[in-house]
Amino acid sequence: MEKVTSADGTTIAYDRLGSGQPLILVGGALCDRHALRPLADELASDFDVVTYDRRGRGDSGDTAPYAVQREVEDLAALLSALGGTAALYGHSSGAGLAAIAASTGLPFTRVVLHEPPYGPDDAETSDDGEQVLELSREGRNQEAVELFLMMAGVPQPEAVEVAAAPGVAELAPTLAYEFAVMGHGIDRGSTPVALLRAIKQDTLVVAGTASAPFMVDAAHRIVAILPAARYAELPDQRHVVPPELLAPVITAFLGGSSLRR
Known part of the structure; x- marks a missing residue:
């Protein structure tokens, strides 16, 4: 590194x-x-x-x-x-x-x-993005990741599995950065x-x-x-x-x- x-x-x-x-x-x-x-x-x-x-x-x-x-x-x-x-x-x-x-x-x-x-x-216009950010602000990071992935077209069972993987949920606060980039x-x-x-x-x-x-x-x-x-x-x-x-x-x-x- x-x-x-x-x-x-x-x-x-x-x-x-x-x-x-x-x-x-x-x-x-x-x-x-x-x-x-x-x-x-x-x-x-x-x-x-x-x-x-x-x-x-x-x-x-x-x-x-x-x-x-x-x-x-x-x-x-x-x-x-x-x-x-x-x-x-x-x-x-x-x-x-x-x-x-x-x-x-x-x-x-x-x-x-x-x-x-x-x-x-x-x-x-959808409010899903704001829901993702609100979940993250509340510390509900795994739920935030699940919703974000489903917004991106990932089927719910796969989204749940990915969100539960080690280390993934802790990156939820950076989802706000992704919304800023794409907007x-x-x-x-x-x-x-x-x-x-x-x-x-x-x-x-x-x-x-x-x-x-x-x-x-x-x-x-x-x-x-x-x-x-x-x-x-x-x-x-x-x-x-x-x-x-x-x-x-x-x-x-x-x-x-x-x-x-």
Whole structure:
């Protein structure tokens, strides 16, 4: 484990393995740096891969009050540690954070957005998100995690099982960060159109055909909005893809292979 210090003084813990061009992996909700380690292992033969604990998780610190910009500054600190440039992969709400960071002009070489969970632009307003936050504020962390996962399309029995896994419920307070990330830059609807249009890097948008329909729909909307985007469809795959299937798609794109839009 290594550490960098972000602009506000928060310590960010990360692991680094492999060799080649630098690549930062950004995890989504309820994930620490270990969650993406199997994917990092698959990519390490081609890339200098970094997995890190987003603030408030694992061995990283946290500084109140939270702001999405602080997470962008965390990525900037990692970029500096890697020599100034890197490719960027984000999964789920981590893809939402990756999109925000790329839109700010940080020197990422290429970007991979794997199912950022933007809801339908015509969806009716729901108070489920506020219920999740209220449960967390009351210390009912396991219930908060269960509700959050069901909002994301996870069947209730699976959501209950995941929420009961060791260490998961204690990450419930960081769910507020995920809502802030996914709501960042949205003027209307559920898709941050202006933010996405500011991403100038070549970008790969990835979705599995067996994922929740709203995530697949979001991926297609993003491809239509981004200035330089390609789409990669993963047949029969859900939101979490086996790393041995996902890594070749990432490697092909970052290596410059041509993919059908």
